[in-house]
Every structure is written in C-alpha cells, then in structure tokens.
Amino acid sequence: MLTIRLICIVAALLAASGLAQAELGPEQKTRLIGSLLTNHVIPRYAAFRDQAAILRDALKRTCQAGQPPGTDVVKSAFSATLAAWMQVQHIRFGPVMAKDRFYRVQFWPDKHGRGGKQLNRLLNGPPDAVPDKNRIARTSVALQGLPALERLIFTSPDSNDRRREIACRLASAITHNLVQIADSTLADWQAYKPADAAIVIEALVRNLVEQLQIILDAKLARPLGKSVKLARPKRAESWRSRNSLNNIRHNLQGMLELIGGPDGGDGLRLATRPAKEGYDIADAMVENLNYGIKSISGHPGSLAEDVTSPKGREYITFLIAHVGGLQELIVEHLAPQLGVNLGFNSQDGD
Amino acid sequence: MAIDRRQMIFGAAAGLATGQLPAYTAPVAGPLYLTAAKADGSFKAMLLDKETETLWTLTLPGRGHGGAFNPVNTDCVIFSRRPGAFAVVVHRRSGQILHSLTPPDGRHFYGHGCYSADGRILYTTENDYDAEKGVIGLWNAANGYARIAEFDSYGIGPHDIALMPGGRFLAVANGGIATHPDTGRQKLNIPEMQPSLALVDANDGTRHTSLRLPSQLHKLSIRHLAVNNAGVIFAAMQYEGAADELPPLVARICDGRTHLLRAPGAIQSAMRNYCGSVAFGRSGGVIAVSCPRGGLVTFWNEDGTFAGSTAIKDGCGVAPATAAGEFILTGASGRIAVHSVKTGPAVGGKSVTGTMWDNHLVASKA
Numbered sequence: 001m002l003t004i005r006l007i008c009i010v011a012a013l014l015a016a017s018g019l020a021q022a023e024l025g026p027e028q029k030t031r032l033i034g035s036l037l038t039n040h041v042i043p044r045y046a047a048f049r050d051q052a053a054i055l056r057d058a059l060k061r062t063c064q065a066g067q068p069p070g071t072d073v074v075k076s077a078f079s080a081t082l083a084a085w086m087q088v089q090h091i092r093f094g095p096v097m098a099k100d101r102f103y104r105v106q107f108w109p110d111k112h113g114r115g116g117k118q119l120n121r122l123l124n125g126p127p128d129a130v131p132d133k134n135r136i137a138r139t140s141v142a143l144q145g146l147p148a149l150e151r152l153i154f155t156s157p158d159s160n161d162r163r164r165e166i167a168c169r170l171a172s173a174i175t176h177n178l179v180q181i182a183d184s185t186l187a188d189w190q191a192y193k194p195a196d197a198a199i200v201i202e203a204l205v206r207n208l209v210e211q212l213q214i215i216l217d218a219k220l221a222r223p224l225g226k227s228v229k230l231a232r233p234k235r236a237e238s239w240r241s242r243n244s245l246n247n248i249r250h251n252l253q254g255m256l257e258l259i260g261g262p263d264g265g266d267g268l269r270l271a272t273r274p275a276k277e278g279y280d281i282a283d284a285m286v287e288n289l290n291y292g293i294k295s296i297s298g299h300p301g302s303l304a305e306d307v308t309s310p311k312g313r314e315y316i317t318f319l320i321a322h323v324g325g326l327q328e329l330i331v332e333h334l335a336p337q338l339g340v341n342l343g344f345n346s347q348d349g350d
Numbered sequence: 351m352a353i354d355r356r357q358m359i360f361g362a363a364a365g366l367a368t369g370q371l372p373a374y375t376a377p378v379a380g381p382l383y384l385t386a387a388k389a390d391g392s393f394k395a396m397l398l399d400k401e402t403e404t405l406w407t408l409t410l411p412g413r414g415h416g417g418a419f420n421p422v423n424t425d426c427v428i429f430s431r432r433p434g435a436f437a438v439v440v441h442r443r444s445g446q447i448l449h450s451l452t453p454p455d456g457r458h459f460y461g462h463g464c465y466s467a468d469g470r471i472l473y474t475t476e477n478d479y480d481a482e483k484g485v486i487g488l489w490n491a492a493n494g495y496a497r498i499a500e501f502d503s504y505g506i507g508p509h510d511i512a513l514m515p516g517g518r519f520l521a522v523a524n525g526g527i528a529t530h531p532d533t534g535r536q537k538l539n540i541p542e543m544q545p546s547l548a549l550v551d552a553n554d555g556t557r558h559t560s561l562r563l564p565s566q567l568h569k570l571s572i573r574h575l576a577v578n579n580a581g582v583i584f585a586a587m588q589y590e591g592a593a594d595e596l597p598p599l600v601a602r603i604c605d606g607r608t609h610l611l612r613a614p615g616a617i618q619s620a621m622r623n624y625c626g627s628v629a630f631g632r633s634g635g636v637i638a639v640s641c642p643r644g645g646l647v648t649f650w651n652e653d654g655t656f657a658g659s660t661a662i663k664d665g666c667g668v669a670p671a672t673a674a675g676e677f678i679l680t681g682a683s684g685r686i687a688v689h690s691v692k693t694g695p696a697v698g699g700k701s702v703t704g705t706m707w708d709n710h711l712v713a714s715k716a
Contacts, residue, residue: 098592100541111530111538112482141541203593217534344388344682344706345626345642345666350415350431350461350509350573 024271024339029197032270036204039265040257041091042189048084049182055081056175063168068157075241078153081178082146082243086250090211090258093203095188101181103141108237109218115142119151122170123163130169133176144181146238149174154240198339204268205330205340208255212327215248220320224307231313233304244303248319249296256289259334271338281333288326292319380716382442383669384426385680386414386708395428397442398711400672402686402700406445411436415461416510419714420491422469426714427451429474432509433531434459437474439495442714449495453487456480458531462510465491466552467517471498473552475508475522479530482539484508486522486550501555504548506539510574515581519549519558523585525571540590545572547585547603561608563601570597574627578634582652586625586639599625600639602654611654620644620659626666627710633674636691640679642666642709647679649691657691667711680707 024032055077062071085105088096096102107115118140122130131139142148152171158164194200223236223244236244259282261267269282299315306312335342382405383398393413397405408428415431419442426442437459439449453459453476463474472489484503490496505524512521526545528538545568549558563570569591577583583603589595596618598610612618622643629638636657637650642664649657660679667680675691679699686707687699 093593103541107541109533109536109538111528199593213534214536217532218536222532341664343642343664345640345664345709346624346645346682350626350709 026197028270029201032266032268033194033197033200035265036258036262036267037189037192039262040267041088042186043262044084044088044254044257045096045182045186045189048081048088049179049186051077051081051084052175052179052182056172056179059168059171059175063172068164069167069171070153070155070157074153078146078149079241079243079246082150082238082241083246083250085146086247087254087257089247089251090207090254091204092207092210093200094192094194095185098188099184100141101185104137104144104181105178106146107141107144108147109222109235110142110147114140115148116151118143119148119170123158123166125166127162127166127169130166131173132169133173133180136173136177137180144174144177146178149178150238150240201268201338202340204258205335205338206342208258208330209327209335209342211251211255212323212330215251215323216320216327219244219248220303220316220323223303224313224316224320228308228310228313231307233307236303236307239302239304242302242304245296245299245301245306248323249293252289252292252296256286256293259289260286268334268338272334273337281329281337285326285329285334288322288329292322292326295319295322380714381670381672382419382426382714383678384417384419384428384442384712384714385667385710386410386417386428386431387705388413388708389702389705395438395440397426397440397445398686402678402688405443408438408440408445408447410438414708416463416710417712418462418464418472419712420465420469420472421467421715425469425491427463427472429459429461429463431708432458432460432535433477433479433529434461437463439472439491451489451495454497457485457487460484460507460509464511464513464520467513471552473501473511473513473520475503475511476500477507477529482506482528482530484522484524486511486520486555499555501550502557504550504557504560505544505546507545507571512575512577512583513552514549514577515579518552520552521575521577521583522548522550523572523575524548525573525588526568527571527590537590540569543571543590544568545570545587547572547575547583547601547608559606561603561606563608563610567597567610570599572601574625576628576630576637578630578652580634580652582634584628584630584637584639584650586628588625589623593623596623599623599641600628600648600650602650609654611650611656613648613656613659617646617648617656617659620646621648627668629668629670629677629711629713631675631677631691632670632672636675638668638677638679638691640666640668642682647677647689649677658694660689660694662687666709667707669711669713678711678713680711682706682708 058077225231259268272282387394393410395408413431414428417428419426424442427439429437437451457476460475470492472491474487476485476487478485486501488499490498507525507527509525510523524546526543547561571588574586585601587599598612600611602609621641624643626642627640635652640647648659662681663683665681669678671688680686684702684705
C-alpha cells in the first residue's frame, strides 16, 4: 500500500514535470487572496479564539470548584484549542507575527526548557509572585502559551495545596492572555488589507514549505533519532497531552483548506494547470493531504511510543517520506505555477 | 583560457586533502572571483576572471556559500552553506583541492570566514549549538589548516566576518538567530534575538566592542558586512519582524558610531526587508547591497547617501569590478553582468545557461 502510494507520487511528479502555464493575473491574485482571507484565514482564527474562550471558561469553573487544572473537561478543551491552533500554524505572516503573537501562543521547540524552568520557579515560589492575566503578557514568551498550559494541565495533580492553587492561578492567567491574543489577532486579520496580493501569495507558499520542513525536522525526525536507542520521545511536540500526531493531522487539515479550497472559496489550487491526460497536480496535492490525514486518523499509537518501537518507527519513517513528497510537489510545481520564486538566493536566512 | 577542472570531493571527509601544491600554471591577471553555484544539477565552487570567464569548476558535496582569498599566497577557501559540514581550500590557479576542513564535534560552519593579514590563520564563523553560542574557529593556514583555537563571537548566530584594516580586529556579524542542526534552519529564538556587531581582537579573541541596534530593532539580523581601507563598515541586514514594518536594512559603522540607512520611498519597500550580500567598490567609495527577494541591488555612497539601484532577478552576488564605481552582479537565473553605478542599468553581461549563481561573489584584492 505504502509502496503504491509512493509510486503514485513519483508518477505525479513525472507527469507534471516540464509543464508550464501562464500564471494568474493581478486581479485573479487579488480575488484569490480575498477569498482565502474570508473563507480560510478569518474563520480559522475565529475558531481558535472560540476554543480558547471555551478552555478559559472550563478552567475557571474547575478551579472555582477547588479542583486542580487537569480535569477531563479542561483536558479536552485544551486539546480542542491546540487542534484549532494547528490548523493555522502554517500561517506565519501578517497580524499573527506582529507583537510576537505567534510565539506567545506557542514557543516551540523550547530547546533549553525555558518554559519548564520558569514554571517550576513559580510553582515553588510564593503565590503572590504568579503574574496575573495582564502581567503575564509581558513575561517570557515561553511562559505565555499552549506549552506552559499543557504542562500545568497534563502533569499529574499536585498533592500540595499551595502548588495546586498556584497552578490554577497561573493557568487562569495564561488562558485569559491566550484569549486576548487570539481576539486581537482575529480583529487584525479582519482589518487586514494587503497592498499587494502577489506578496501575500508568496508568503503563503513560503509558509507552506516552511511548515512542512518543521513537520519533517522538528516534529518527526528529531524525536525519531537514528535508532531506538537514540529516539527522544520527549522531543515530540505536545507529547504530554499525546497530541503529537494529532497536531500533524490538523496541520495537514489546515493546509488542505488553503490549497484545496475552503467552503465557499478557492484555494491555491486555482492557480494550477487543469488536468491533462488524466493527471492534475492539484489533485495530487489534495490526495496526498487527504491520505496523510486519513492515515494518522487510523493510526492507533502516539508518536512518543512509536519512536521507541521498530514497528512504530516504520510508521514515522513512512510519514516523513509522505510529507517530504508533499513538500516536493509544492516546491517543484505549485510555487512556479503561482509565479512564486522560492528562489535560490532569496531563500531564507543567508 | 578556461580550465574546466571538475573534481569530486567524496563526502566532507578529510584525508583527501594533501599539503602538496600543484604545479604552477600560467598566472591570470587579477582580480579573481570565487563563487558558489548550482550547475548541471550539482553544487559547485567556481573561480572567474575579471572578464567573468570561468577558470575552474569544482564539484562540492553540498551547497556552498561564502569564501575567502589568502592575502599572501595562492590559497582560497569556499565554505559550505549553514549548517555547514565542510570547507575546501583550493589552489586558486589550478583549482586543485589542497585541504578539506570539517568542523570539530559539536560545531557547524555558518558559511563565512576570513584570513589574518599575514595569511597564517583562517577564521571561520561557527555554531556551538548545544551551548547556543557563536564561536570563531581558528585554523593554521601556514601548517596544514590544523584547528588551533576557538574564540567567542560574543553573540548568537555569527554569520559574516571580515578583517579590519591594520589586521588587529575581526568584525563579526552576530545575526542573533539561534538554530540547531536537529531542526535544520528553523529559527528558535526570534522573540528574544539580540543581534550585534562585535569587534574581536584577532590575536587573543578579547572583545573590543559590541555594537547593538536600538532595542525596538532587535529583530533586525545583522548578517553580512564589508569594510573599506578607511575602516568604514557597511552591514546588510534582514528583518525578522512583521512584514508591514519597514525598518532600515543597511547600517554604516564608522568610528564606533552606527548610522542606519534608508533607501528613498518605494525602493525601501522593494527591498522586501531582506538584504543578501554587500561589497565595496574598488575605490572604497561606493557600496553595493543586494536584495534577492526584491530582485534588486541598491548602491550607496561611503557617506551613507543613496546612490541608486538596479533590477536583477534573484540577484545576490555583488563584487567590485576592476574600475571604481563598477560592480559585478550575479543572479540565480544565470545572469552575470558588470554594472556601473554612474551610467545606470547593467547592459550586456551574459546569462550562463544552467548555472545558478549562489549568494556571494568574493573578489581577490588584486
């Protein structure tokens, strides 16, 4: 099955190579971006804001009832908020990059464990030292977002009353702040009027390539390591809440909407050449994304467990090949057809 | 006379390299230009003469980046692109590989380096990635390029490095961005980045000064620099903040004072918050700063005033041509052209089919 799939991807690459088409005109680009903002970007950020608000309220009720932050209701609200964020994690331009919002929602990977260290300092300090919902917005980005919240919610409840009280206060401050960030980001997206649609298209395509690279390197290859012995399950994203693979599934879902087209609007596939001789590059991308989403949905294990077993490692290795194939389709075919020069020299950061 | 000497380096493994100098071949009238490129589907180092003719081509095990010419002998060196695993020292006339350098354990190259004034030491910018700390590696160019020491770069993510006139200080562009080989080129510390330009004593590694940008510009990554004989530094920067902000992207540093420079009106936004390469012209009075995202090269006078711009698709390499006020510009489309700042747009030049010129074109002094 896997082999057949890979053969299909190779066939798609062969079929599409060497073909060129006139790129979209400026008006078409403006229309496409308008549609993507209205039907993809804004609804997705609204969904994230709504989930964050549900999480905030669930946490408030839990803490008011004298329980530690990690109740089932809060856990499931956290996972829903995380899922909503993963559907926009591929967007790294515009309002979400202003005021460090992106990093304040999720600073990851946190290589030096900045978040954990600061959290422990607060948990072991006086309750008065816990920043409130206003002050937390000015503290380290590693303390503000989903990773810090995940630690508070998914670490086994503390028997120490004082620490439980601190965890509640802190989780409450973080969720209030998260809703504020989500609110202001959404408001700025609603008011967002790009001066040049071509620049936005370029940003989106660059973001897609970058997001897939992050999935390949940081989310998959880094915890996988070179062998069972060198596997590092705690390097996986969201391993505490066992959401590592779910995150990737939601990432693919978000990208599917961007490329394949959201409800009532066109996706980036609009710009690709129509099917010829039975093969269409846009179909290949959409199929590839759907396949990845389905595959993860049907996979029983968690990434942290997978990387430590030979069979699980096979699956992660397959995902790496699959996501790599998708990235290649975007770099080799989607980008040129959209008139985006991912460049050689204009690539990032040299 | 084009010597197309294709050689393959097998991996970045040392051992291939020997200290033997190749037979002396006919001298080429300088200056010479060293560049990385992608040609015929593989990564190359190429040496060009002042007429932009190729003298030799060397196949590299991965993508190349910056380079340097030894000021006293015929060595030149090309560095791999970050996170870099190799550097290759080549005889500039024959194109023969003299040494292959690999970074020590726990380090990778950042893509740039320079020689000491007496040519005896090669300095390389490197990442001590587990400590998240920039370092400068020292290699004994006078004796087989053995690794001899390491200096602090006094910042995260040192990228370009240049020797100041007089040879006492190294100017280091600490871009401020932390990366780790486990996560490729992913930027790990954007909210906290603190770029700086450090002047480091070339003999003992002590810090002379660190120049920082105003705190509201802490996301302006100082990546490339060029120095003229008077000690004026021009730095080319890349902005990691929001795309709708338009901070200055060029800095002029003179006598320890930093002047941030803006291009007029539409050109500043056309630079797309991203500069790729910087070079002084032969006389040291004009500076070229390339903007590959914007597809243009900007020109500046030594006093910091703007001197014009020209379009070149995915253009990045800039180096002084033989005449004052003229630059050689290269682009990923294969275009290579001489541009005069005074007489306007580059005409002529040529497009080398199948060759994508990489980020930097490095000129020898003579």
